[in-house]
Amino acid sequence: MTDQNSEELKNEDFDMSIFDDDMDDDIINQVDDHLANVHLQTPERPFKKSLISAPPEDDQVFLLRLFYQRFFPYKTYFNWLNYGLDISKNFTHREFSFTLPSDIYIRYNSFANIDVMKKEIERLQPIKIDIGAVYTVKPKDKKTVNEKVFKPLEKELVFDIDMTDYDEIRTCCSGGDICNKCWTFMTIAIKVIDAALREDFGFKHLLWVYSGRRGVHCWVSDERARKLDNESRKAIVGFLEVIKGGAEVSRKVKLPYILHPSLNRSLEIVKMYFGSLVLGEQEVLDTPESWNKVLDFINDADIKNDLNDQWNESPSRSGIDKWQDLRNELERKKRPDRESVARDLIFQYTYPRLDDKVSVQINHLLKSPFCVHPKTQRVCVPINPEVCEKFDPLAVPTLSKLSEELNTYDAKDHNDSDRKIPDYKKTSLRPYIEIFEKFVNNLIIEKQREKRDDAQTSMEF
């Protein structure tokens, strides 16, 4: 399992463009071979009260099977992606991609209804499910139509923010690792992007999800967002993007002196965290190595040398004090751009880094909520943006925790009505499913209201 996990991680951010049609055929051929063995790899086993006796070598397979049978919120998931109670093309023409345990991708799955999908998930036991676009033709019938006919029509506007893009500014962890200190960067990202999407673009139906390891996703599910073409998606990302990743330059943020009101609002948010997170916990002014990165941003040899000397003489001065030294130095040198340099520095060290290729292509796949991350075994759970500062990624339930909680519950005596309680309510998965249900209910209520209004309008005329 370990090898497969490390492969899967490499594939986590995979680019759609690696999947050309030839590759699809190869994949499909491999899958046929693989499927013959699926049942051998996932033996049937009764779950109730026998979980502890599962042999360790089968643990991951066994737990994933348990998850798909007893925890995955199929009904709510269907109501979300179907966007209404009556079955529609929103669901039947939607692409789902599965990654199987041996790292085989099966793209262009689509399902007539949620029961068919559930059966297929339980049969294949995918270690990852990705959601793609809604197409003109059922994705599973792709091969039967002319490729010019097969076009993506709609998909949620999605955002992917990954902690590895913060490696240049965080000092506590790097790569795939996260801790509660650097997670605050994700809290800031959620607050900034959530406010912009609601207040600047008027979107209402935003589902924020923890990716299971080191980042967050946002699914903007308003009908207006789902119908956006690639150009409009690009324009929105361009509007939100302040930091261009990639090139190794010391100053990545250079904003106009007068900020757009949207960025002023973002600045108010990020300023609340800059002192405690960047100067405090991340200690960016505590060592010459990291304070020199900050001083390089200012691009003024005099200021850099003066502050470097000053801080080397008293390196234990607090980050907050050193930040004040920097502000004083800019003031003393009468730099005309002194206000905007300090402000842009704050942006560079706090503002969300967006993975724009995920957002701008309508047919780009993104990992589904309620997958289980194969490395961490954590469930990809929704986050309530209103209280995202309380979200603790390290406390998100893992598969083994859920199975223990279920065992503990089932081992106790319960009356008949207790036994009918859905399994997720017996575990720490409950609050996350409730966030998801609330999000989906709001979508359905709006849809029903529109239907009623449409019916009334047609009666009036």
Ligand SMILES: [Zn+2]
């Ligand atoms: Zn960290």
